[in-house]
Amino acid sequence: MNNQVKIKAPYPPGDFAIWLIIYVELVTFGLLFIGYAFSRRGAVDIFNSSQLVLNQTSGFIDTLILVTGSYFVVKAVNAVKTATGKDIKQANTIASKWLFASILFGIAFLINKLLEFSAIFGMGINLSTNKFFMFYLLLTMFHFMHVTLGTIILFNVRRRTKKSGYSAEDHRGIETGAVYWHLVDLLWIILFPLIYIIR
Amino acid sequence: MKYSSQMVAKPYFIFALILLAGEILFGLTMSVQYIYGDFLFPELPFNVLRMVHVNLLIVLLLFGFMGSTYYLIPEEAERELWSPLLAKITFWVFVVAGVLTILGYLFVPYAELTKLTMNDLWPTMGREFLEQPTITKIGIVLVVLSYLLNVTMTVIKGRKTTVSIILLTGLFGLAFFFLFAFYFSDNMIMDKFYWWFVVHLWVEATWELILGALLAFVLVKLTGVDREHIDKWLYLIIAMTLIAGLAGTGHHFFYMGAPGYWLWIGSIASAAEPIPFFLMILFAYNMVKNRRIQDDNKIALTWAKGTAVVGFLGAGVWGFMHTLAPVDYYTHGTQLTAAHGHLSFFGAYVMICFTVISYAMPILRGRPHGNGPKSQKVELISFWLMVIGMIGLTLALTVAGVMQIEMQRMPDNAHALSFMVAQAKIAPVYIVRSLFGVMVFVGLLTYFYSFFVKDARTVS
Numbered sequence: 001m002n003n004q005v006k007i008k009a010p011y012p013p014g015d016f017a018i019w020l021i022i023y024v025e026l027v028t029f030g031l032l033f034i035g036y037a038f039s040r041r042g043a044v045d046i047f048n049s050s051q052l053v054l055n056q057t058s059g060f061i062d063t064l065i066l067v068t069g070s071y072f073v074v075k076a077v078n079a080v081k082t083a084t085g086k087d088i089k090q091a092n093t094i095a096s097k098w099l100f101a102s103i104l105f106g107i108a109f110l111i112n113k114l115l116e117f118s119a120i121f122g123m124g125i126n127l128s129t130n131k132f133f134m135f136y137l138l139l140t141m142f143h144f145m146h147v148t149l150g151t152i153i154l155f156n157v158r159r160r161t162k163k164s165g166y167s168a169e170d171h172r173g174i175e176t177g178a179v180y181w182h183l184v185d186l187l188w189i190i191l192f193p194l195i196y197i198i199r
Numbered sequence: 200m201k202y203s204s205q206m207v208a209k210p211y212f213i214f215a216l217i218l219l220a221g222e223i224l225f226g227l228t229m230s231v232q233y234i235y236g237d238f239l240f241p242e243l244p245f246n247v248l249r250m251v252h253v254n255l256l257i258v259l260l261l262f263g264f265m266g267s268t269y270y271l272i273p274e275e276a277e278r279e280l281w282s283p284l285l286a287k288i289t290f291w292v293f294v295v296a297g298v299l300t301i302l303g304y305l306f307v308p309y310a311e312l313t314k315l316t317m318n319d320l321w322p323t324m325g326r327e328f329l330e331q332p333t334i335t336k337i338g339i340v341l342v343v344l345s346y347l348l349n350v351t352m353t354v355i356k357g358r359k360t361t362v363s364i365i366l367l368t369g370l371f372g373l374a375f376f377f378l379f380a381f382y383f384s385d386n387m388i389m390d391k392f393y394w395w396f397v398v399h400l401w402v403e404a405t406w407e408l409i410l411g412a413l414l415a416f417v418l419v420k421l422t423g424v425d426r427e428h429i430d431k432w433l434y435l436i437i438a439m440t441l442i443a444g445l446a447g448t449g450h451h452f453f454y455m456g457a458p459g460y461w462l463w464i465g466s467i468a469s470a471a472e473p474i475p476f477f478l479m480i481l482f483a484y485n486m487v488k489n490r491r492i493q494d495d496n497k498i499a500l501t502w503a504k505g506t507a508v509v510g511f512l513g514a515g516v517w518g519f520m521h522t523l524a525p526v527d528y529y530t531h532g533t534q535l536t537a538a539h540g541h542l543s544f545f546g547a548y549v550m551i552c553f554t555v556i557s558y559a560m561p562i563l564r565g566r567p568h569g570n571g572p573k574s575q576k577v578e579l580i581s582f583w584l585m586v587i588g589m590i591g592l593t594l595a596l597t598v599a600g601v602m603q604i605e606m607q608r609m610p611d612n613a614h615a616l617s618f619m620v621a622q623a624k625i626a627p628v629y630i631v632r633s634l635f636g637v638m639v640f641v642g643l644l645t646y647f648y649s650f651f652v653k654d655a656r657t658v659s
Contacts, residue, residue, distance in 0.1 A: 017431060017435045020435065021435070024474055027471075028467060028471060032463075032467060035463060128460065134460045
């Protein structure tokens with residue numbers, strides 16, 4: 001019986017509204033990705049030579065940071081998902097620690113990206129330099145805003161763990177935050193190879 | 200009516216409707232000028248009529264929004280309006296300033312008007328929608344400030360709800376972005392930027408917040424659905440509106456001297472702009488489906504659903520039609536733009552005013568359960584006359600736009616027809632447009648008539 005209840009657990013996880021947002025985000029980024037791919041066809045040389053200016057190592061570090069942060073978020077959600085009765089307080093404390101770690105990783109990503117942007121702007125590159133840099137800056141800055149928002153969301157979710165706000169019965173909020181964080185992660189996993197690596 | 204100060208909304212509603220009648224009449228006159236170029240010339244030249252047509256629209260919507268706010272805020276804040284007297288004074292100041300300005304447009308040549316109002320001291324005139332003399336603009340700021348003060352004080356001292364907070368955010372945005380109207384750059388491109396900060400960020404950002412809040416208020420009242428449920432929808436709609444709407448300003452920066460990256464930002468962001476309007480349809484129908492009460496004022500609910508649907512069609516579908524840069528390259532400033540403009544302003548903003556008026560006016564006139572069935576039936580006829588009229592008018596303008604694009608924009612220089620020759624060829628379509636325009640006006644007259652229909656319940 002218990003198993004049946006688990007199978008019927010709300011799907012998709014998190015609030016329905018966040019999924020609407022996610023689909024819109026995916027479509028928006030998707031259009032930009034397709035736009036990038038099409039524009040590249042017309043100017044492969046410019047795209048390839050411009051791509052060499054980017055710091056792939058920094059991009060790789062960004063990827064590690066985000067994926068690790070996502071892992072911490074999963075740990076936080078798992079901690080509270082099964083918590084009942086007396087365990088709730090302890091589970092929330094554990095979740096809070098995992099969330100703290102993921103917030104730190106989010107901030108680390110933002111700092112690393114700012115360093116990368118300052119290096120790029122230092123070279124005199126801007127949105128009008130060429131199509132490649134236009135897409136690079138539009139996509140990475142847009143993604144940067146998403147990481148900022150995701151970090152703020154995780155911060156707010158963590159505040160509720162401080163009040164032992166999540167449990168096996170009520171963990172929709174933390175799941176909603178986690179789902180958004182995974183979106184941020186997913187977008188980067190496509191963005192990084194597309195802009196930094198694929199030639 | 201729960202609070203006596205809600206009564207101040209009544210003159211605002213009445214005046215907004217009178218202005219709407221003027222708005223349509225001037226529009227109809229112009230539609231005849233599209234067919235007979237010298238109709239009423241030189242007394243009422245096209246450029247003057249157009250100026251009056253678009254200015255009346257803005258002023259009538261401001262009256263509609265103000266009236267709606269004065270009705271809504273006391274109920275949301277659960278207290279009387281901070282100063283009903285101030286609201287009455289604001290009304291008369293705005294009426295006098297508005298009427299004088301319109302009369303100025305009609306009876307004084309515009310160049311003369313600029314001299315008369317000393318535009319050279321602080322030039323702000325001469326731009327579409329912002330033709331008002333500087334002194335009138337200052338007047339609008341004062342009126343809006345007193346209105347904001349009144350509304351904000353009421354909210355601060357009373358209950359704060361999502362509806363009132365979002366409404367206030369929209370109103371503050373409206374006030375803030377109007378300030379860009381006071382900057383007039385010598386550089387035409389820079390001037391366009393600032394001009395769009397007023398025009399776009401009004402109609403495609405802050406006004407949408409006002410629309411969302413007003414729609415939510417009426418739906419809460421008519422359906423009795425939990426506020427918690429409505430709040431979540433509202434936040435979602437507002438978030439989407441702001442994100443897409445703010446970045447969507449970029450679609451006005453196509454091919455006007457702004458950097459090329461705006462083609463991408465504008466196209467992609469504005470492709471997302473229909474989403475909040477679509478959410479509004481889901482929102483309205485969801486509320487109606489889950490309603491807990493059966494309000495007798497059925498026609499108000501019809502207007503609410505109509506606002507969501509026609510708003511989506513006009514702003515969402517007709518907006519998206521020409522918002523992508525490669526399409527806009529050909530369609531910019533053709534009758535397709537006019538088609539979008541008409542249906543979006545009507546569907547989103549005029550219809551939300553009708554929604555609030557149809558909900559609130561019966562209550563203000565001592566009929567807490569709405570007008571009687573006979574009156575509602577007449578109003579329903581007016582609803583369909585206006586909606587079908589506006590959609591017909593929009594379709595006619597769309598056909599006109601496509602013809603114009605085909606004849607004037609698509610062919611190369613050697614084969615493209617000039618503006619005037621193309622317009623002459625479109626004339627038969629303009630006749631259809633005028634007929635639908637007449638239908639809209641008849642619809643409005645029927646709406647007026649519905650106020651005077653007497654039936655059993657009204658009398659009792």
